[in-house]
Amino acid sequence: MDAWSALADPTRREIFARLSVRPRSVTDLASELPVSRPAVSQHLKVLKDADLVRVRAEGTRRIYSADPAGLREMRQELEGFWSATLANFKRLVEDGPPAEEDG
Amino acid sequence: MDAWSALADPTRREIFARLSVRPRSVTDLASELPVSRPAVSQHLKVLKDADLVRVRAEGTRRIYSADPAGLREMRQELEGFWSATLANFKRLVEDGPPAEEDG
DNA sequence: TCGATCCGTAAGCGGTAACTTACGGAAGGT
DNA sequence: ACCTTCCGTAAGTTACCGCTTACGGATCGA
Numbered sequence: 001m002d003a004w005s006a007l008a009d010p011t012r013r014e015i016f017a018r019l020s021v022r023p024r025s026v027t028d029l030a031s032e033l034p035v036s037r038p039a040v041s042q043h044l045k046v047l048k049d050a051d052l053v054r055v056r057a058e059g060t061r062r063i064y065s066a067d068p069a070g071l072r073e074m075r076q077e078l079e080g081f082w083s084a085t086l087a088n089f090k091r092l093v094e095d096g097p098p099a100e101e102d103g
Numbered sequence: 104m105d106a107w108s109a110l111a112d113p114t115r116r117e118i119f120a121r122l123s124v125r126p127r128s129v130t131d132l133a134s135e136l137p138v139s140r141p142a143v144s145q146h147l148k149v150l151k152d153a154d155l156v157r158v159r160a161e162g163t164r165r166i167y168s169a170d171p172a173g174l175r176e177m178r179q180e181l182e183g184f185w186s187a188t189l190a191n192f193k194r195l196v197e198d199g200p201p202a203e204e205d206g
Numbered sequence: 207t208c209g210a211t212c213c214g215t216a217a218g219c220g221g222t223a224a225c226t227t228a229c230g231g232a233a234g235g236t
Numbered sequence: 237a238c239c240t241t242c243c244g245t246a247a248g249t250t251a252c253c254g255c256t257t258a259c260g261g262a263t264c265g266a
Contacts, residue, residue, distance in 0.1 A: 001223095004111045004116065005223095007111075008107045008111035009223085009224080011224085013107065017184065017187075019191075020191055021187055021191065022191060023191070025242080025243095026242075026243060026244090027242065027243080035225070036225075036226065037242090037243080038226080038227085038228095039226080041243065041245080042224080042244090043224090045244085045245095059233065059242085060232065060234070060241065060242045060243070061241090061242060061243085062242080062243065062244095065191065065192070065195060066184075066188040066192065068185075068188050068189055071184060071185055074181070075181060075182075075185055078174075078177070078178060078181060081119065081120065081169075081174060082171075084123035084124055084169070085123040085170070085171050085174055086171055088122075088123055088124065088168065088169055089169065089170070089171050092168060112253085112254080128212080128213095129212075129213060130211085130213080138254085138256095139255075139256065141213090141214075141215080141256075141257085141258095142254070142255055145214090145215085145255085146254090148214085148215095162212085162263065162264070163212045163213070163262065163264070164212060164213085164263095165212080165213065
């Protein structure tokens with residue numbers, strides 16, 4: 001599952017948002033959310049597979065933190081959409097000529 | 104369905120990517136993609152509900168174009184994730200103090 | 207008016223995502 | 237050694253998503 005699909009789920013996006021503020025354990029996350037601890041574990045696995053989070057062992061606890069790696073690609077692709085959309089939209093409202101195909 | 108879920112689907116993201124370059128009709132899009140025309144129509148409805156695309160009638164054809172509106176919100180949220188993740192990650196690799204809760 | 211083209215939607219199907227409960231392993235304290 | 241806490245995974249259920257085919261409305265040309 002890619003980063004787009006990983007962050008599409010509201011619960012997973014909420015988990016990632018919290019981890020982007022500061023690292024937390026699985027139990028801590030579960031206590032803050034309206035889902036069970038196993039559900040959080042499963043969400044974290046998805047986020048980890050998408051390189052959106054990292055894990056660090058601390059005794060029996062697993063401390064998860066946000067990882068820039070997975071987010072970087074996604075951000076770049078979205079920035080591409082953004083600039084292309086703005087340029088295209090600008091031509092439309094200015095009633096300008098249609099765009100040439102370049103991608 | 105919000106913009107995150109709308110762009111999570113690969114086919115829908117491909118449609119949006121093409122529309123961000125230049126507007127196209129439903130049939131044109133379908134001819135470029137490995138799915139049927141009704142499927143494209145359904146995808147466009149999702150994108151439209153998320154304010155990611157607009158429609159303009161041109162005879163019997165419906166010309167769809169990328170709309171900055173829906174993308175703006177999503178982009179801002181992702182930029183928030185990005186800066187928070189970077190800041191948090193920086194503290195971690197510097198072995199600095201844990202972050203305070205501020206949202 | 208008749209046919210062709212463009213399009214949206216309903217109906218139905220197969221796949222899978224998200225959640226729960228149940229279980230078992232690993233580490234720490236006493 | 238024993239109990240507790242923390243965690244991941246398997247199994248099963250429910251619900252939704254994406255796709256197809258089929259159908260009907262709308263517009264244009266002859």
